Amino acid sequence: MRRNIPLAVTFVVGMLLIVSVFLPPIETIGEDFGVFFSIIAVFAFFLGGGNLIKVHFGKIMKKSNDWEFSLVTVVGFFAMLIIGLFKIGAPGDISTSVTAEGSYFQEMFVYLINPLQSTMYALLAFFVASASYRAFRAKNREATILLVAAFIILLGRTPLGMMLTGWIPESFSIFQVPNLAVWIMNSPNLAGQRAIMIGISLGVVAMSLRLILGIERTYLGGDDKG
């Protein structure tokens, strides 16, 4: 029962969405499913938040390693949640957007989330440079091709490429590095990406069918009670 109902739900929903493409009269059912999906997605956000608090509360209660930092997570979480849900400091009435300019919630985004998230990803610039120095070696023919293509793109995507090869006459302009970079993107890169794309699409289609037909059941977890 605990396995069969979910399998039936996946089958019915998946099949209906596929059939709705061919049968416009039942398109509205597909649309309704889309709205349902949207609403359930918000509950998934709630689940994520709930789980986070559960984990960090557990750490605080047990006074486990670095529990003080878990306190930071919990305080940050509730501060943001309360300010957002009660629209504290928000301009206008209740229907005004929660992210309206000047609202405390928007300010917290600008001064907390924005610097934190963007700096996290900005660190990757340093690591990509370090990795280039340590690991990017022309060990064989394939690695050399990769290296040459990367160099042409790195040069061609900046004004440096034009400075170095701008003297090449217009009728042979394909050999100017920026143009060569454009050609690589439009031709070999396109071909390679398309081959990968076709491969992935076949994988996605096969996996979707396996899920809809109930052949793939790993998402149900290991606990099998009926």
Added chain:
Amino acid sequence: MLLLTFSDIGLIVTLVIIAAGLGLILKLALKGKEIDRRIIFIFIFFSVASPIIFQIKFSEKATAVVKSIYDKIDNLPEGSKILISFDFDPAMAPEVQPMAIVLGRHALIKGHEVVFMSLWTTGQSLLTEIINEYILPDFPEKQEFIDYVTLGFKAGNEGVLKVIATDFKKMFPVDNNGRPLDSIPIFDGVKSCSDFDLVISIGGGKPGPKEWILFVTDPSNIPMAVGVAAVIAPQMYPYYPAQVLGIMGGVKGAAEYESEFIGNYERFKDMKTPGLLTMGPQTLAHTVIMAFIIIGNIIYFRKRKKEAKS
């Protein structure tokens, strides 16, 4: 007399310091000394920070993939409906925000009716920030609901796209501030995404431009343009030109669009161009990374040669 600007002097000083530093690293590495990763970090920081301080700027020329988006917006008749989706977060913003700003400005100056929305939670806040701080101050004459409207975020990724592909108001019954779409003039005659003359998705993750193509614009044959983070840009090329009319890839794409825009619109010739400004640090950092790759390979080949001899 040779006249050097502050930027030129800065560029020369920066290049000299970087060249000297790289030479030193090469010398140390050839002696077999291990280079600490933090030294590489300092180089990257310097090569990015210096052009920012000295405001080193280069000119750009739009390539065909970017120019096609510019031409599409420029040639659409006044009053055309354009949907722009901000599908990004602060982590991607330095790359794609310049695209969002310049596209918004271009669409509004051409007199198009622009609808802004987002498929990312943080896109909702970025929408507020970008529209109020960067786009609208240049267009005091533009009116909300007539010239532009902000719908904000909806959860549900491809679920949202599935609905708006056929019935927009079912997913967005109201705008960002609770105003019914039925009472908004821009939405007169809009049933689904097919009623837009152009759809633009700016992003680089999931959901993003790819999902827009798969679930909305490709099935309904709606003109689609994408502005994507550089990491995703190469993956967009198989869709060009049949499924997307143009691609702005990374900050280079944004810089190309900006240069085309400021070159053609006198009113905006002195506008801030974050895309073009990023190309200075970009050029220097690329050079440093290439130098590191070359140094790494010199050391590798020397080592291999020594091993072969012994």
Added chain:
Amino acid sequence: MRKSSLMVLATVATLFIVSWIFKGIALEDIYESNYLQGFLLTFSAFLTLSIMSFLYKDNPFYKFSEHLFVGVSAAYAMVVGFWTTIVGNLVPRLSESLSNFFQIPYQEGTYNFFYYLPVIFGLMLLMRLSKKHGWMSRIPLAFIIGTTAGLNFIGYLRSDFTNQIAATFIPLLGAAGEWKGIGDFFSNLSLSAGGQLVMMLSNWVIFLGVFCGLIYFFFSREHTGLFGKASRVGIWILMITFGASFGYTVMGRISLLVGRITFLFKDWLGIIS
């Protein structure tokens, strides 16, 4: 706490206060609440530098920022999801009085009761937090999986499979009526449509590249003979693709760093305009 840690903490706190005061004074002519604005900007800079300090080594400032980020981000998503989708899409279909409370127009409909279904599914999904009733979350999960699978099946098959194959069959000998003579053919090597040799070469690279790339991914047959040679060409094409991706990745990562450093120099320190 060790003495050295206390020293570091005291130094950071002092620098923070100094920055706050200077920023507050600098913003006097721009904002009414200049010291609040100064505090917010200084705190943003502190968070930025705390994350960057990870480059040296892991430390408490980094951990503080990281934990704060996790907490506020989760709450941010919940709040935005609640106001935009629960209040925006669910409430107007379920309750007139709640719609009036939130000042959202109520949407009358005969089948609105169906919208209790996502609420029930949503609540069942939350049961995942309970050990005893966790199994209930399988049903909404099955709905999510079913919807994604149904949408992806059609979407990927159409846009990433059939349309991609169709786009690969392109004129390999040049389109009719384009021939400009043998001289132009070999001497015009521009990237524009005028350069016919480049155009033709591009089309061949696309056609053969996709074909050979797919052969490389075909693992049901041994890669020997002609098949092996095609597979080898496939690898080369893929290597160029990965090289291009690497180049773009570097560009992307640098841009993000430019964003942060610009913030530090412009918004915080005010050394550039």
